[in-house]
Amino acid sequence: MDILHYINGTWHRSEQGDVRPVHNPATGELLGSFTSLSIEEVDHAVATATTAFRDWSNVPVTERIQYLFRLKTLLEENLQDLARTITMECGKTLAEAVGELRRGIENVETACAMPLLIQGYNNEDLTRGIDEHLFRQPLGVAAAITPFNFPAMIPLWFLPYALAAGNCFLLKPSEQVPMTAVKIFELLEQTKLPPGVAQLLHGEKEVAQALIQHPDVDAISFVGSSPAAHAVYREAAHYGKRVQCQGGAKNPVVVLPDADPTLTTSIIADSAFGCAGQRCLATSIVIAVGQAHQTFRETLAETARSRRVGYGLDAEVEMGPVITHHSRERIHQIVEKGVHSGATLCVDGRDKNVSGYAYGSFVFPTLLDDVSPHADISSTEIFGPVLSLIPAQTIDEAIDVINSMVHGNMACLFTSDGASARRFRREVKAGNIGINIGVAAPMSYYPFSGWKSSFLGDLHAQGRHAVEFYTQTKVVVERWYPEWNRKF
Numbered sequence: 001m002d003i004l005h006y007i008n009g010t011w012h013r014s015e016q017g018d019v020r021p022v023h024n025p026a027t028g029e030l031l032g033s034f035t036s037l038s039i040e041e042v043d044h045a046v047a048t049a050t051t052a053f054r055d056w057s058n059v060p061v062t063e064r065i066q067y068l069f070r071l072k073t074l075l076e077e078n079l080q081d082l083a084r085t086i087t088m089e090c091g092k093t094l095a096e097a098v099g100e101l102r103r104g105i106e107n108v109e110t111a112c113a114m115p116l117l118i119q120g121y122n123n124e125d126l127t128r129g130i131d132e133h134l135f136r137q138p139l140g141v142a143a144a145i146t147p148f149n150f151p152a153m154i155p156l157w158f159l160p161y162a163l164a165a166g167n168c169f170l171l172k173p174s175e176q177v178p179m180t181a182v183k184i185f186e187l188l189e190q191t192k193l194p195p196g197v198a199q200l201l202h203g204e205k206e207v208a209q210a211l212i213q214h215p216d217v218d219a220i221s222f223v224g225s226s227p228a229a230h231a232v233y234r235e236a237a238h239y240g241k242r243v244q245c246q247g248g249a250k251n252p253v254v255v256l257p258d259a260d261p262t263l264t265t266s267i268i269a270d271s272a273f274g275c276a277g278q279r280c281l282a283t284s285i286v287i288a289v290g291q292a293h294q295t296f297r298e299t300l301a302e303t304a305r306s307r308r309v310g311y312g313l314d315a316e317v318e319m320g321p322v323i324t325h326h327s328r329e330r331i332h333q334i335v336e337k338g339v340h341s342g343a344t345l346c347v348d349g350r351d352k353n354v355s356g357y358a359y360g361s362f363v364f365p366t367l368l369d370d371v372s373p374h375a376d377i378s379s380t381e382i383f384g385p386v387l388s389l390i391p392a393q394t395i396d397e398a399i400d401v402i403n404s405m406v407h408g409n410m411a412c413l414f415t416s417d418g419a420s421a422r423r424f425r426r427e428v429k430a431g432n433i434g435i436n437i438g439v440a441a442p443m444s445y446y447p448f449s450g451w452k453s454s455f456l457g458d459l460h461a462q463g464r465h466a467v468e469f470y471t472q473t474k475v476v477v478e479r480w481y482p483e484w485n486r487k488f
């Protein structure tokens, strides 16, 4: 497949940049390639977005959302085709790809409520004869830079809200998974969105940086690893942009002795090994309190061994590959370091093959026990199907471990005790909390609320936060002297 850019309403092949291949991580097959945009081509895209903004921002919000209603229908109609593309370029199973698309479509639906969401507020006679009104207006041109692990959902955390709020939007998807974005933009094109309102720019970090530094790009949304999130946040601030950066994670789950063993094991395994652990909300650490340690070591080891690993398009496969061979090697090394730091390898998922897929980058589920909360493996984001068990004596100890962590994307508790659950949600320093939930991903009506090193900025993706991020407030203070009215 020749992977093209979508600029000013037409599909564009760049003749100048480096050619970047895209491979299927399960089969090793070459799926397609694209040529990165040059800086001049990025400038051209931004210029067309700036021009398009003049008209787009004057299209009434009730008309703007009609394009999103059409997009929602097209996404539903093409769900299976989109899901196959996600599986082929990203590696997750078809069921996981469908789940991701459902979450993306939810955001399109939520943004369709923009006529309500964008409302301001007002006071009559705030002081005698003076009325004040707050209006929300679009910013201008907004850009999003997105990661490989959710090629459809994460672009849809931003695109529908930016457009419905009246902005023009530029997407730079991950260079590792550009094909899903192409499919989404083919559907957007079918909605007859005016040229320049939404554009797709492929490339690596040079293209992202050209957007961040461009004087006519008003807002940057970033999702990716923490080092890149910090770099983007600093740079965007330096260039005076509105910016939101969602970074990496290391998510702990606390299991109390009264948790239901069968249900809890199944939920934790889905969270740790689903999407091959490549979710920013994947469970990476289980802090097992008291007797739960022994119980869950055994049940988790059993479920790790029995997970069916393979190509996500094959029936009955429960877990696909990690994104690249490089990623697989990195994960192997982190596990090795964990063992050197004193952890016990209960289930070793390294160096295992999937029959018929010799070129796939597979890592099987891996379980480490007796991991120290101070070891590197307890703070390094692994982004693979590796679960660490940390024993603790009390819930206080478990909460202390969580609150000393650098990241704060998600923390979950499994218990049947309401008082412990309430205490956990009040005291734990993480932005997304799950109680008897393994992947506490907020639905689109709520912000995706990472804390600490997992998020830089103040307004998150999704829901009302997205509306605030993509609009600026204008306050009008008004006085009309009664005597001017005397002539009528």
Ligand code: NAD
Binding pocket: 145, 146, 147, 148, 149, 150, 172, 173, 174, 175, 203, 204, 205, 208, 209, 223, 224, 225, 226, 228, 229, 231, 232, 246, 247, 248, 249, 279, 280, 381, 383, 409, 448, 450, 454
């Ligand atoms: P990555 O940081 O390598 O790349 C993400 C995007 O940023 C890509 O489009 C890439 O081209 C671009 N990029 C990379 N370095 C850049 C730089 N210095 N300046 C500007 N742009 C740059 O991340 P990835 O490997 O694609 O994705 C996995 C990471 O994303 C994990 O750390 C995961 O936790 C994180 N993630 C976080 C969330 C969240 O909501 N917090 C959600 C999904 C993924």
